[in-house]
Amino acid sequence: MAAGTTVDHLTETYRAHYRSLLGLAALLLDDTASCEDVVQEAFIRVHSARGRVREPEKTLAYLRQTVVNLSRSALRRRILGLKLLSKPMPDMASAEEGAYEQLERDQLITAMRGLQRRQREVLVLRYFADMTEAQVAETLGLSLGSVKAYGSRGIAALRVAMEAPA
Amino acid sequence: MNQQFPGGPLRGEGPVDGGSGEGRSDGTTPGAPESGALDEQALRRLLRGAVDELEPSADALEQLRRAVPARRTRRRQALVGVAAAVILGGAALPALLHVASTGGITEERHTNTASAHNSQQEADEGLGDGVAEGGRARPDSPPVGKDREADEGRRPDGNKPDNEIKPSGSPGGSIPDPGNTFAAISPTCDRDQLGRGTGTVGAADKDGRVYGAFRVVNISRSVCTVAGPGTVAASARGSADSARVSVVDHTPGDAATGLPNPTAEPSEVILQPGQAYEVKFAWIPAPDGGRSGCAKNTGGATPSPGGSAAPPAAGASAAENRPTAADPGPPPPPASVVLSHTPDVGEPAIADTKIGDACAGTVYRTGPLATAP
Incomplete structure (x- = not known):
């Protein structure tokens, strides 16, 4: 669809930033279970819109901003007692689970x-x-x-x- | 992670990246909460160390590779859907109105209600004796009934111009280009970001039609995106006929010819700090009901202001509208319709306004429209 938005760009930003964004989400959110959901959503949003943006160097800024916003929404919903992003992380392997558990402590x-x-x-x-x-x-x-x-x-x-x- | 540092825990370096070259401080004096204890460098290390072991799930990239094109497709389809909905709405409205005029208002109301929970809340609050709710179905969102909150973060149209990151990019009052997709990042306006709500109505024309608008200001210091159309609720007061007051979305070709063309409505409204959005509306009295909409149906429902004191020179002025001479009993309370607007992000209602001399009819409403700041 869009010229500037290739899978390569996705892969590239994934490799460069995904992990640090996971950390960002983990630190912002008050439950670690939603971290990866939030980061995934941020990637999807930014990259599905990327086509019309000519400034790939701003990708990280956009991703971070989106993670912040989504994390806030998450907190807000939690305050409201609503269940956010309720689907459990289906693919969270036990190794990662361990890391998340450690994080909780x-x-x-x-x-x-x-x-x-x-x-x-x-x-x-x-x-x-x-x-x-x-x-x-x-x-x-x-x-x-x-x-x-x-x-x-x-x-x-x-x-x-x-x-x-x- | 090992955070058992015998000394002040704050002296501990990032637990996992001990190899980063920073000296361990295990031996430092216990509990030295000197202001330097948790200095900025230490905090950097601690923060990084805390999440250092987080790894993406094994197929995270794969999921993204699937999800990104899927989202793009959904966004395209959403656009097509909007167009289709507008066309359909235009075609269906006359039929709906027909149903309405034969007494089925309640049904019609539901067809236009995307947020039934709001309706319920308002009813619970006893907003009025007859509350018709015009929640606007969002053509761009998944099917009605899906929890709006849960959906908020995942709307396919969540990508809009991002004025927060690029404040210079768009001059204050411009209507954002719906094609500019960067608003993924512009957060939706929280309820507490919206304020100074006002409702205004103009004077009725000779047929009793009244145009007006709600205006809601972004009172925060951040740019935000109006989450959605919100609701306009109509509440019959006095002798107004609550069963015959309804709220519908304005569509091309309907009776509210003075409202802006709905097909030109922006798909997203982004508010700079201090900027307002407007929801315009029109009150169109029920046909054959005179200026108030039900002059014939309920004798005396055409209200006089207060209905109580005969105005001076009553004989001269309002004879046509006021069959009070024929009223045997005490005059009925004046009929009016109170409209209130609740932003999409939820209660409480932000503004209300009253349409006087209104008894039965239809409120046509627009979506949020950007205004100049």
């Missing part, structure tokens, strides 16, 4: 989940995705000042949470 993850959503998002984008504060502000639709504030408060809260006896 990770102290940092636990502490991150205790943060306010905005704080968590800022920290993850800033320090996991290595975005600049300006990029984070743009991605989250916040002012630069808010990003700084959420970031410093987030780190402080994280520090407290992780120093508490486990």
Whole structure:
């Protein structure tokens, strides 16, 4: 259909970014079961729309933005008590399951989940995705000042949470 | 993962990538929560370490290779579907109206209701004695009845212009090009992003037709996409006939000739901060019912404002509309229809407005239309 959107491009971005996006989703979401769903959906959305976009170098930015948005939707729905992306991961092999289980026990993850959503998002984008504060502000639709504030408060809260006896 | 560090846990490096060259800090003084304890570098390592073992499922790439072309196909089909729905709607409406005018309003209502749960909620809230709900079926979404929330993340049309990433890309008020597919990334407007809802109605023309609009502003600081048409609910008040008030989507060739051509409606409306969308509507009184729609059916239903105090010079002005002289009993309460708009993202209703002197008829509504900021 679209010229710029070849399977090669898909494969290429998959190899380059899929795993880090999985991490991004895992850090943003409060349940790991949805991580891969979210990343898959992000890939599908961005790539099925890719045809009309001439800026492949922005793919990662689009993917990240979509993961952030989908993760928020996930959280929102969970708050509403609705079941999101409810289909179980059908293909999750036991090896990955192990990794997900470990993740559930990770102290940092636990502490991150205790943060306010905005704080968590800022920290993850800033320090996991290595975005600049300006990029984070743009991605989250916040002012630069808010990003700084959420970031410093987030780190402080994280520090407290992780120093508490486990 | 091993996070049992005898010292302050924050001093621990990323658990799994110990080989990254960073020195382990196992030996540091326990609990040194100095501000540097969880510094930015440490947080980077911790975050990476925490998810380092996550691996894509074995066939993740395969799934994508199948899913991406499938999604493209669905998006194409969705577009075709929209066109078909518009054409069908145009053809079917006269039939629906016929049914309606013979008393089957409730049925008609359901044919136009995509979000029955909203209807239920409003009914539960006792919004009015007769609530007709015009949820718009979305031609681009999977079959009615599928949970909207669950579906939100997976709509095939979820790709729209992304103004958030490229703020310079589209000047504020422009109607986004539905063909621009980057909005995958522009999040749908949360309910709390929408505010300053207003409803306005114009003056009735000689036949009692009233045009108006709801206006809803993106009060947040982010760009967002209007999730869908939302609902327009009509509630009969006073002596208005709730069984004969209905809400339908505006279609080409219907009686609401003053509304914009629905085929020109944008498939997505993206709101810059401060920008508003409008849902326009028209109140068309039931035929043969005079200006209010049911002048003949219920004596005296044509309301006088308040119905109570005879206006000064009553004999001169409103004789045609006000057969009060013939009323034996107390005057009936004035008939009016209250319209309310609820955004697609859900309750509560964001705006309402009242159409006075309305008793029976049909509300035609548009989808969300972008306005200049």
